[in-house]
Amino acid sequence: MDGGEALIRARGLVKRFGEFTAVDGIDVEVRKGEAFGFLGPNGAGKSSTMRMIGCVSAPTGGELAILGMDPLRQGPAIRARLGVCPQEDNLDIELTARENLTTYARYFGIPRATARRRADQLLEFVQLADRAGSKVDQLSGGMRRRLTIARSLVNEPDIVLLDEPTTGLDPQARHLVWERLFRLKRQGTTLVLTTHYMDEAEQLCDRLVVMDGGRIAAEGSPRELIEQHATREVVELRFGVTALEPFADKLAGIGERLELLPDRILLYADDGDAAAAEVYARNLSPSGVLVRRASLEDVFLHLTGRTLVETG
Amino acid sequence: MAHPSVAVLEYQLVGYRRFWRGTVFSSFVMPVLFFLGMGLAVGEYVDRGGGLDLPYQQFIGAGLVAFTGVQIAMIESSFPVLGNFKWQRIYYGMAATPLRVGDMIAGQLGYIGFRIAVAAAAFLLVMIPFGAVTSAWAGLAPLVAVLVGLAVAAPMFAFSATIESANLQAVMFRFALLPMVLFSGVFFPVGQLPELLRPLAYALPLWHGVELCRAAVLGIGTAWPVPVHLGYLGLWVGVGFVLAMARFRRRLAT
Numbered sequence A: 001m002d003g004g005e006a007l008i009r010a011r012g013l014v015k016r017f018g019e020f021t022a023v024d025g026i027d028v029e030v031r032k033g034e035a036f037g038f039l040g041p042n043g044a045g046k047s048s049t050m051r052m053i054g055c056v057s058a059p060t061g062g063e064l065a066i067l068g069m070d071p072l073r074q075g076p077a078i079r080a081r082l083g084v085c086p087q088e089d090n091l092d093i094e095l096t097a098r099e100n101l102t103t104y105a106r107y108f109g110i111p112r113a114t115a116r117r118r119a120d121q122l123l124e125f126v127q128l129a130d131r132a133g134s135k136v137d138q139l140s141g142g143m144r145r146r147l148t149i150a151r152s153l154v155n156e157p158d159i160v161l162l163d164e165p166t167t168g169l170d171p172q173a174r175h176l177v178w179e180r181l182f183r184l185k186r187q188g189t190t191l192v193l194t195t196h197y198m199d200e201a202e203q204l205c206d207r208l209v210v211m212d213g214g215r216i217a218a219e220g221s222p223r224e225l226i227e228q229h230a231t232r233e234v235v236e237l238r239f240g241v242t243a244l245e246p247f248a249d250k251l252a253g254i255g256e257r258l259e260l261l262p263d264r265i266l267l268y269a270d271d272g273d274a275a276a277a278e279v280y281a282r283n284l285s286p287s288g289v290l291v292r293r294a295s296l297e298d299v300f301l302h303l304t305g306r307t308l309v310e311t312g
Numbered sequence B: 001m002a003h004p005s006v007a008v009l010e011y012q013l014v015g016y017r018r019f020w021r022g023t024v025f026s027s028f029v030m031p032v033l034f035f036l037g038m039g040l041a042v043g044e045y046v047d048r049g050g051g052l053d054l055p056y057q058q059f060i061g062a063g064l065v066a067f068t069g070v071q072i073a074m075i076e077s078s079f080p081v082l083g084n085f086k087w088q089r090i091y092y093g094m095a096a097t098p099l100r101v102g103d104m105i106a107g108q109l110g111y112i113g114f115r116i117a118v119a120a121a122a123f124l125l126v127m128i129p130f131g132a133v134t135s136a137w138a139g140l141a142p143l144v145a146v147l148v149g150l151a152v153a154a155p156m157f158a159f160s161a162t163i164e165s166a167n168l169q170a171v172m173f174r175f176a177l178l179p180m181v182l183f184s185g186v187f188f189p190v191g192q193l194p195e196l197l198r199p200l201a202y203a204l205p206l207w208h209g210v211e212l213c214r215a216a217v218l219g220i221g222t223a224w225p226v227p228v229h230l231g232y233l234g235l236w237v238g239v240g241f242v243l244a245m246a247r248f249r250r251r252l253a254t
């Protein structure tokens, strides 16, 4: 990935809404052909960042260059080469799925015949060909989401910005979207996406940043982040009671460190089985024990002290 | 390549193809009802009194052509614009493309202009058998209706882009549209207004449209020189457009 041309370059990028700072001086570089992710909890500033990259929201401070151009002065030229799937769908629910694509294509100056052909291909691509003539208000939320993704590709963009592309999709549809995005990447399209899902980030992203409170808490490939910020394995312990603090004290010294969650305790250790054996050796008899590989969720927990997806 | 605003106009027309039937009542039946109801009933009464130097049906018909434009303009530039920001978020989708706010506004105004032209032309056809069209210049009346409609729609775009709830639009219909329609010489000459209210008629766009429509449909003169009426309406369109662009930009940035 090194040495690739930077398509997106942000230095000290800031977005303020009045007194409130949503994006607090971030440095980001996205190279040609890579899949880059923003991972973070609600309110981290992911969408605010995406909207600045999409040239629809002006930065309050810092530098930003997209495709080597200045978003403030060359917005339309940049947007012509971007595909955007916003967090909130903004399809026209009165029009059919197909009409949504053909009318949108026209905003990019795409000739009518080409627009129709591409609309059909894209509906096929997201497996909505059989619903081409359905009005959008008759489509399910997940179908609309796929239609929005299809719409973002109508101008054959160099960079696709996907703000939580798979939120609200059932597992099957998520896997379809992942597979499609993976295909796009293989064709050389640069992907920038935000997500709450670690598995999505691990599957799709070559590189990602963990955002929290408008700042970047860590950056790297999923593998690197896990190596740097977590142990190889994790032991999840449940005790069938709500007060877990007493157990935490008794577990001290097992593994490298320990994380106390409302419903369970996480033990970080390179050898999970050995750590679990040590727990039993101390006569703590947990009601549930699970040894698993460390994930980005653990990275996030370590960096911010909070879980990414509320499990309660 | 066509101007980008044409793509926005096309988008609007794709929707229109679907629901045009629902618009017939509001844009066409209303003025026809006024024309028949007021024209026949009130007309007989007015004509007996001899207060006007032309038949009342002719007087009101020409005025209603301009009214048609304003009515469609008000409806199409209020709720649909607010909805495109607030509920369907259509403008946010457009803003992510190479379109500029000027293209979005121009395209949608173009659509409104089209709607007005069609409705005004249809209404003119209804007027003909009643002898309410007496000049070949009447062919220009739909264009005047478009102009006065856009003079109302453009500033309404700015207003609709500013507000958060449709309640304020209802207020606008009651306290701006209704008085404007009553006091702009559609149903009775502005000269009948109390001295104090007359400047209001001159200031609002509709009266200028009514004067021009009457001149076209009946082949008579206008109160002020034609270029002044045209220029004043053009000013409303231009200022409204600039305001709308600023409001759209601000709203889209949030």
Ligand SMILES: Nc1ncnc2c1ncn2[C@@H]1O[C@H](COP(=O)(O)OP(=O)(O)OP(=O)(O)O)[C@@H](O)[C@H]1O
Pocket: A017, A020, A021, A022, A040, A041, A042, A043, A044, A045, A046, A047, A048, A049, A087, B253, B254
């Ligand atoms: N237009 C706005 N006006 C005021 N505050 C805003 C605006 N947009 C975002 N914010 C604030 O900025 C912060 C970051 O919001 P943002 O939408 O970027 O977060 P996010 O990481 O995308 O969150 P989520 O995962 O919930 O989508 C939030 O606290 C939000 O309330």
Ligand SMILES: [Mg+2]
Pocket: A046, A047, A048, A087, A163
């Ligand atoms: Mg978001």
